[in-house]
Amino acid sequence: MTEKNREDWIELAREITPTTTAWIDGPVASRSGATRATVNPATGAVLAEVAECDEHDVDAAVTTARRAFDAGGWATASPRERAAGLHRIAQRIEDGLDELALLDSLDAGKRIVDTRAIDAPGSAAILRWYAESLDKVYGEVAPTSAADLAVVTREPLGVVAAVVPWNYPLEMAIWKLAPALAAGNSVILKPSEDSPLSALRLAELAAEAGLPEGVLSVVPGAGPVVGQALGRHHDVDAVTFTGSTETARLFQVYAGQSNLKQVWPEAGGKSAVVVLDDVADLDLVADGVAAGIFTNTGQVCSATSRLVVQRGVADALIEKVVARANAITVGDPLDPATGMGPVVSERQAARVLSLMETGAAEAREVHGGGLVPGMPAPTYVRPQVLLGVDPAARIAQTEVFGPVLTVHVVDTVDEAVAVANGTPYALAAGLWTDGLTRAHSVARRLRAGTVSVNCVDALDVATPFGGFRGSGYGRDLSLHALDKFTGLKTTWIHHG
Numbered sequence: 001m002t003e004k005n006r007e008d009w010i011e012l013a014r015e016i017t018p019t020t021t022a023w024i025d026g027p028v029a030s031r032s033g034a035t036r037a038t039v040n041p042a043t044g045a046v047l048a049e050v051a052e053c054d055e056h057d058v059d060a061a062v063t064t065a066r067r068a069f070d071a072g073g074w075a076t077a078s079p080r081e082r083a084a085g086l087h088r089i090a091q092r093i094e095d096g097l098d099e100l101a102l103l104d105s106l107d108a109g110k111r112i113v114d115t116r117a118i119d120a121p122g123s124a125a126i127l128r129w130y131a132e133s134l135d136k137v138y139g140e141v142a143p144t145s146a147a148d149l150a151v152v153t154r155e156p157l158g159v160v161a162a163v164v165p166w167n168y169p170l171e172m173a174i175w176k177l178a179p180a181l182a183a184g185n186s187v188i189l190k191p192s193e194d195s196p197l198s199a200l201r202l203a204e205l206a207a208e209a210g211l212p213e214g215v216l217s218v219v220p221g222a223g224p225v226v227g228q229a230l231g232r233h234h235d236v237d238a239v240t241f242t243g244s245t246e247t248a249r250l251f252q253v254y255a256g257q258s259n260l261k262q263v264w265p266e267a268g269g270k271s272a273v274v275v276l277d278d279v280a281d282l283d284l285v286a287d288g289v290a291a292g293i294f295t296n297t298g299q300v301c302s303a304t305s306r307l308v309v310q311r312g313v314a315d316a317l318i319e320k321v322v323a324r325a326n327a328i329t330v331g332d333p334l335d336p337a338t339g340m341g342p343v344v345s346e347r348q349a350a351r352v353l354s355l356m357e358t359g360a361a362e363a364r365e366v367h368g369g370g371l372v373p374g375m376p377a378p379t380y381v382r383p384q385v386l387l388g389v390d391p392a393a394r395i396a397q398t399e400v401f402g403p404v405l406t407v408h409v410v411d412t413v414d415e416a417v418a419v420a421n422g423t424p425y426a427l428a429a430g431l432w433t434d435g436l437t438r439a440h441s442v443a444r445r446l447r448a449g450t451v452s453v454n455c456v457d458a459l460d461v462a463t464p465f466g467g468f469r470g471s472g473y474g475r476d477l478s479l480h481a482l483d484k485f486t487g488l489k490t491t492w493i494h495h496g
């Protein structure tokens with residue numbers, strides 16, 4: 001782990017020249033010549049002018065991806081050959097951890113301590129995990145009569161589009177790319193317009209690592225243009241998507257109106273952390289509750305943005321959580337001492353501030369919120385904790401994607417479960433209890449893709465990640481992710 005200070009990071013940032021070209025069979029400008037400025041939300045400064053692709057670039061990327069798939073160099077390579085290719089890409093990432101961490105910090109305002117310790121090395125680790133897994137996935141021989149042999153194999157789908165958000169730019173891309181490439185597909189990556197830089201660099205690194213031409217393309221551009229063109233393309237076989245529930249719905253429409261491609265949405269959340277009245281160590285729980293919502297400035301799909309606490313411990317816990325929120329240092333993401341960086345853009349800051357106002361009007365008691373004065377850009381918001389909010393209120397039902405925590409005091413376990421489950425989403429949930437039986441029984445009743453008991457946002461490449469209901473149904477990570485990128489094929493040989 002690096003021990004660099006803020007000045008070191010600023011110095012390193014000066015040495016970086018971001019890649020600004022799309023990647024379609026190599027570095028290319030957009031066909032129209034259009035570019036879009038990508039802005040550092042921490043300063044408001046333009047970082048780079050990035051190729052702004054449109055549907056013609058998407059056509060070119062799909063043609064390239066299809067050609068690469070049909071050529072078979074990657075798709076029909078042995079699992080071990082593909083594994084070696086993924087390991088080589090992982091190595092390139094590991095060789096460039098500082099640069100990739102900086103690109104995500106500068107582009108999305110993420111804390112450098114997080115991108116350097118988690119996002120960048122985590123991305124390499126995920127690639128390596130899939131590289132090591134892919135030659136351990138077997139097909140099946142079906143039970144048939146002795147006169148037949150029915151073999152069931154997993155075939156790559158073909159051309160996969162990966163459309164990702166800005167909150168973990170590199171890591172979200174890798175969550176998609178690693179299993180899709182491992183399975184033998186060609187992939188077209190569309191990064192968020194707010195954070196394209198690490199994806200563009202990744203394309204270069206993959207090419208340097210020897211990934212055959214056309215197997216990975218990167219097409220930066222507007223969601224409604226490039227995202228839609230991918231969603232509607234007749235020669236794209238699947239879309240793996242992470243982003244808002246609203247956009248996830250659109251991809252289902254695009255698929256229905258085009259070629260019925262598979263759509264794997266990982267969408268929004270409004271997750272609850274439930275604290276039962278048997279917990280003894282309230283400081284530990286308060287640390288967990290604060291981390292669950294304020295990490296990454298609340299821009300985490302699985303953020304536990306609602307605290308559901310039993311009355312017996314409510315007052316004491318709320319006091320500790322509010323103290324932790326007030327103690328967070330909001331500041332420069334390149335400063336390792338910063339507790340919370342800016343939100344990703346002025347547009348997102350305006351949305352968060354507007355919801356903070358809504359929340360303040362709906363709450364009985366308001367702690368924090370609003371813009372931090374005197375910062376270089378209007379993107380730094382203060383953590384907000386809202387007490388006395390009706391669980392049905394707008395602020396308790398809407399995904400803010402910012403550092404806003406609503407608190408709901410309940411009397412019974414049944415009430416806690418009802419409030420926790422009472423949103424259109426079902427991505428994640430937290431549970432704090434010292435009772436083993438209650439841990440089992442309440443975790444079972446919480447409707448969520450992941451329930452973290454006595455820990456915060458539990459996540460590992462070995463476990464599936466995704467949700468139910470309005471949070472979508474795709475699963476990233478684990479061997480289950482390979483299901484999304486392969487189709488089952490039966491080859492039946494009759495020799496009677």
Ligand code: NAD
Nearest residue numbers: 164165166191192223224227228243244247266267268301
């Ligand atoms: P978003 O839905 O606005 O954008 C996500 C991606 O979709 C971007 O690449 C964007 O350009 C593209 N897009 C936008 N509009 C489009 C359209 N009309 N047609 C096609 N593509 C379009 O989401 P965001 O603001 O970038 O990210 C925040 C959201 O992502 C939150 O809702 C968060 O919960 C969600 N998220 C979910 C997970 C998960 O695993 N469930 C993980 C991270 C983030």
